[in-house]
Amino acid sequence: MHVRDLYDEAVAGMLARPVRSALTTLGTVLGITTLVVTLGVAATAGNQIVGRFDELVATAVTVEVPRNAHKPLVTWDAVDRLTRLRGVESAAAVSESEEGTNLSVRSNDLVDPTRVTARSLTVLAATTGLPQAVRGRMVQGRFYDAGHVQRADRVAVIGDETARMLGVTRLDRAPAIFIGKHAYTVIGILGDLGREKNLSSAVVVPPTVGSRFGLRDVTRVLVNTSLGAAGLIAGQAPAALSPGNGDMLQVISPPSPTRARDKAQDDVNALFLILGLVSLVVGAVGIANVTLVTVMERVPEIGLRRSLGAARRHIAAQFLLESTLIGLVGGVIGASLGVVVVVAIAATKQWTPLLDAWLAVAAPVAGAVVGLLAGLYPALRAARMEPVDALR
Structure with a gap:
């Protein structure tokens, strides 16, 4: 099966049920958006914490005599x-x-x-x-x-x-x-x-x-x-x-602002990262559930394709690609919304927004990986179907 044909079939399967595909993508969008927002807000808040630290503590030196x-x-x-x-x-x-x-x-x-x-x-x-x-x-x-x-x-x-x-x-x-x-x-x-x-x-x-x-x-x-x-x-x-x-004389000087910034950002990141991962898992469960329902609805199609010569790997690849595309689209939309939300929050608080460039690139990839993992079980189940049982 040619790669282009596989891609066309996967896209056709997504567009055959646009409302369902949109709702499934929404779960990934929310998960990726939450992840980007939490990491962005954590970095921005950590910078503000150190900013307050710099204004007073980082300039105070005490000499004990x-x-x-x-x-x-x-x-x-x-x-x-x-x-x-x-x-x-x-x-x-x-x-x-x-x-x-x-x-x-x-x-x-x-x-x-x-x-x-x-x-x-x-x-x-x-x-x-x-x-x-x-x-x-x-x-x-x-x-x-x-x-x-x-x-x-x-x-x-x-x-x-x-x-x-x-x-x-x-x-x-x-x-x-x-x-x-x-x-x-x-x-x-x-x-x-x-x-x-x-x-x-x-x-x-x-x-x-x-x-x-x-x-x-x-x-x-x-x-x-x-x-x-x-x-x-x-x-x-x-x-x-x-x-x-x-x-x-004993001199008491403030710790390095850089170390304080890193520690504050790590602590806040650890807290918010858990919330983002939970939202991402919820999106993955949604993709897995909808993909499994799609497999059950398309049993006759799977049987017909197997009867016409499609191998197990072709069936598995088709459903894996569908779930991966859903996750990728959700990751792109979620990353874009997350960046907008972080900038909006920073503008409201009059903060300087901080967001790592790698996060905007990694978020769509994370969405695709989530979609791939979520569609793994439904794809394997579809590939294991025998043509006679599927047609019957």
Whole structure:
């Protein structure tokens, strides 16, 4: 049997029942469309996840400074050397200690036995670049400057949660808070923190004032870098902060965005791929069922062809080619619809659509393979029919 004749017979068999063939193809279309959409949306969503990661975490570097009994490893002015490095956008030195935690802070010096006026809060010292380093903004007032630090003014900046707990709502009358027995003027409220969100319930004072609470030495340095410069700054920061003792500092830098993107995309792909395969299996079952029904309906035709000299392989090839063509057509249509849906979803969310080129090519091939496998059993059953039994 010539290949062209085989193709003509297969196409004629498909077009003889166009509605049934269309409905059978629809199952493959839905399966391939779901597969392409899930993989495309997974890749696009994975890219967006890493995009959010890049915007904040991938540019945040933290340097942990251990305490030294002899002399501080990092001085307060070392941050100025760090900010001169190319790629550093902002940096701040922070001092925390056990003595500065759970301190009694109150908004007035009156003792009212009927209500709680004091709160146990954390007091820490920081350099003037803290708001930029923690990606926050001053909700009210301003942060203290170099003049406050040099004069050792008793000023404080409180977090927005601290302001709520202490009832500080306005700064135009220079409200004061009491830490222990001493009063400190609140000049600003810090909020909308991108990192170090624990500062929202803390009190920040200048380094020259923090020594009263045991906040003498720098314990951490918070650094924000340009996108892509975190790895370089992580290697240069110890030497800039503490020349000669850089190996004693611990640098916490973000993982590689590329690895994070791949891991996020693999996790999302694994989830959505299962859904796409389930839909594809449903389409394959539909093709197998319809092909088997077609074989049963065309038993007289099969008997006549066998009587006229058609071999078993000819009958099997005809039905296999029919089911393969149905799967191929469904794969082409499904791949096209899937690409359109992925682009539409990305446009709706204002995302950048990501879709591997091989997927658009492999989807029709997958549809053809599904059709081939689905028609295998019906084709073998048709080929095993004896001419006499089929005609009878």
